[in-house]
Amino acid sequence: MTALQSLQGLSWIQRRKITGILFVLPTVIFVLIFFIIPLLMTFFMSFHDWPLFGDRAFIGFDNYVDLTTDRQFLKSLDFTARYTLLVTPPIFILGFILASLVRHNIPGIGIFRTIFFMPVVIGLGVSSLLWVWLLNDQVGIINRFMLDMGLVTKPQLFMAKPDSAMAVVILSVVWKTVGFTMILLLAGLQGIPDELYESAEVDGAGYFQKLLYITLPLMRRTIALALILSVIGSVLSFDQFYIMTNGGPRNSTISIVYWIFNNSFTYFKMGYGAAMSIVLLVILVILSAVQFYLLRDNT
């Protein structure tokens, strides 16, 4: 009660200030406890030998030095980069094709937009469980279908070779995420006035000329956004490899997050995992900076 009484003694503006602080306080506390402190702790832990149980010890930069000779870590950086480079173009190109197809409001177009977008709201973990079954060599329908069509002579073990494992993971991820890129690009396409195309047609421009000189330049920012979001998602990939390939064959499909997960929560080398998290963080901050640069207003 005393707090309330002293509040009443304050001026209206002061009371508004305090009320405002009280409104945002819960959010600030949550972000502090579950985000800012863990973030600072990641740095702190990365300078320690930090097992889950037992004593921890300050070891300076040793974890970071160890990273430079950890062959699996370097392999996971390389793998994540290759995966990102390979998965981004098909997502973007198919996303663009889908966006162009559903651009105009022809009858029934809403249903098609919904269908293409549906996989986006399914979890990546669950969609991976779905695809790992579709692609299975014994019970998978894809192998049965390819056999019946005469495309293959015996069931394919997609997960047994690094290249085919990569290819089918990409297939599943494209299915799962392309709807998101489609919607982004659709919004961009619809922002271009029809008159531009009409006057270009009067001048005799064909489809590819319109694409090259009108669509792509005017959609720079949307395209940059779609690409960067897809790159960030790929750099952080984990679920699809954990579930579909289990990191195999012969540890060839272990992404950065996967290797952090293994070190921290299988081997419980948490300090080492934290050092890798910092590397991941730096990569992501650079990517976000690129995003802001590409999306800045004065382009």
Add this chain to the structure above:
Amino acid sequence: MAETTLQQTRYTPQQIQKFRQRIIITIKYILLIVLALLFLFPILWSFINSIKPPSEALAVPPTYLPTQIVSDNYTELTTFGRVGLVQHVSNSAIVALLTVVGTIILSTLGGYGFARFHFPGKNILFIMVLSTLMIPFQSILIPLFVMLVQVELHNSLLGLALVYITFQLPFGIFLMRNSFLAVPQEIEEAALLDGCTSLSVLYRMMLRLVFPGIVTVAIYAFINSWNEFLAALIFMTDQNNFTLPIFLTNVRSGLYGIIDWGALQAGVIVSIIPSLVIFILLQRYYMNGLMGGAVKS
């Protein structure tokens, strides 16, 4: 005679144009239908497999269509593991519900505070909340785990929900702040002059006006927490507390005996349905969030 054939073969430019457009639109529809079938195929096939008799679901090579439609795969899944499907669905539902309620309360209060009040440090705090968008949660999971272990909130549905709420906050705050900013200030000022407290203005008047924003925030909180995999995999160390995706991953890896593909697809369908139903029914709100959240940021 000669004149009529001439008229039939020679088309005006407008007719040719119209004819070309009709062909283009036909090709478009054919492409759309083929692509739509390809996109639907995985979900459809999972569903078909889930209603096959278990022996047919395990057949090598697989059959295309079931000889009879049964729910055996679903009932079998309820006996998997220590506690079965129902417990894991309810785990996921509890976490999702806590996340939705927590996210709505915090983002509404915070969004209102950031939109309507002036206090020292406001901009810094707002930037702090939003800057968390740039930092992937994957990189802070290790200390989060260590912290939750310390307060014994690891392996608890509440602990997982608290982490999920935090992941949802930047989006929630951003969206709710914009929703409040879109409401004309005069309405509130009148009520405040009449002596209403800020909280009752928010509760009695503003909530109705920003309701679409709340629905959007709730949809994202639900779908994201219902689907989340990595944090749930790390934090839930006791089988009984596994959320649905973690439970299903164990079905797939054969932790509960031989891999039962029919049961697995039944589980996939169970976990797909809530997100799909919410998305299809509330699509407008979902898309608002996409445009407000992704495009503007």
